[in-house]
Amino acid sequence: MGCRHTTTARELVRLPGGGVLIDTPGLRAVTLWMADDGFRRAFADIEALVGSCRFHDCAHDREPGCAVQTALEGLMQGRTTICIAHRLSTILKADLIVVLDAGHIVETGTHAALIERGGVYRKLYELQFQG
Numbered sequence: 001m002g003c004r005h006t007t008t009a010r011e012l013v014r015l016p017g018g019g020v021l022i023d024t025p026g027l028r029a030v031t032l033w034m035a036d037d038g039f040r041r042a043f044a045d046i047e048a049l050v051g052s053c054r055f056h057d058c059a060h061d062r063e064p065g066c067a068v069q070t071a072l073e074g075l076m077q078g079r080t081t082i083c084i085a086h087r088l089s090t091i092l093k094a095d096l097i098v099v100l101d102a103g104h105i106v107e108t109g110t111h112a113a114l115i116e117r118g119g120v121y122r123k124l125y126e127l128q129f130q131g
């Protein structure tokens with residue numbers, strides 16, 4: 001008998017601030033699921049902004065002057081933001097980039113450090129921006 005935590009069934013762990021961590025046996029991925037109303041409201045606000053974007057074919061990603069991008073940057077001020085992205089343009093300014101390959105963390109660092117390193121991140125960057 002001990003106090004060691006072993007996951008035997010799916011478990012929802014409530015986090016301070018209204019978040020929920022889903023702990024599922026046999027699954028290596030960890031999902032962070034923000035279930036609080038404030039977060040849902042923030043998404044609704046962003047969805048409403050999509051209509052005010054002045055570009056017709058905007059991906060609301062890196063287009064200068066995009067209303068959605070501007071609003072997101074405002075929301076991220078003074079907050080720790082976890083951003084899951086496939087388009088690297090979304091994360092170029094991140095303080096810490098964690099590169100996952102086949103479910104494993106293979107590199108961590110800033111954009112500049114990872115470019116310098118010349119590994120997986122640099123290969124992805126070159127594919128997306130010089131392809």
Ligand SMILES: [Zn+2]
Pocket residue numbers: 053054055058059060061063066067068069
């Ligand atoms: Zn836009």
